[in-house]
Amino acid sequence: MPSAPVDKSKSYFPLAGSASDGWSTEEEATATCFCGAVQLKFPTQGPGFVETFLCHCADCRKITASMFASNFIILDTHFTHVRGRENLTVFGQAKTPASQNTMTNHFCSTCGTLMYRVSTGFPGMSILRIGTVDDFHLHETKLKPRRELFVESRVKWLHSLDGVRQFEGMGARESW
Ligand SMILES: [Zn+2]
Ligand SMILES: [Zn+2]
Numbered sequence: 001m002p003s004a005p006v007d008k009s010k011s012y013f014p015l016a017g018s019a020s021d022g023w024s025t026e027e028e029a030t031a032t033c034f035c036g037a038v039q040l041k042f043p044t045q046g047p048g049f050v051e052t053f054l055c056h057c058a059d060c061r062k063i064t065a066s067m068f069a070s071n072f073i074i075l076d077t078h079f080t081h082v083r084g085r086e087n088l089t090v091f092g093q094a095k096t097p098a099s100q101n102t103m104t105n106h107f108c109s110t111c112g113t114l115m116y117r118v119s120t121g122f123p124g125m126s127i128l129r130i131g132t133v134d135d136f137h138l139h140e141t142k143l144k145p146r147r148e149l150f151v152e153s154r155v156k157w158l159h160s161l162d163g164v165r166q167f168e169g170m171g172a173r174e175s176w
């Protein structure tokens with residue numbers, strides 16, 4: 001049986017994982033791992049909210065176990081660990097990212113959800129994951145990707161997003 005239709009024009013929090021205490025306001029929202037042990041809080045607008053993007057690079061395929069990553073960038077001065085920071089496993093390497101930056105991944109040690117990545121190429125920022133954000137309305141609106149990176153690596157059966165800027169590799173650094 002299909003579930004009842006959801007009104008995506010306003011905030012909605014589908015049952016997704018074990019936690020049910022995610023929230024959002026006009027300015028802020030939470031992101032929670034699948035088991036609920038780790039929760040982050042971040043701004044959804046203003047100077048702390050930097051950019052949103054899809055990445056099709058080889059690294060992102062492997063680390064998401066999917067075909068691309070859907071990310072957003074938050075200034076470290078603006079994002080908070082609500083709980084579970086001690087439950088994050090930190091793993092980084094610089095061998096495979098096409099940028100040659102060291103990418104350090106922060107996973108929930110219990111459920112494996114990748115909560116954010118930190119790149120030596122983007123000091124002072126963290127790269128969070130759109131799919132971990134509890135209010136799914138934000139996936140449709142404020143967090144909708146604004147650019148696609150490494151489009152040359154995109155699987156052939158996926159098409160570019162309408163109206164979204166396309167870049168080979170990361171694009172020119174000045175464009176960020
Ligand atoms: Zn977890
Ligand atoms: Zn990538």
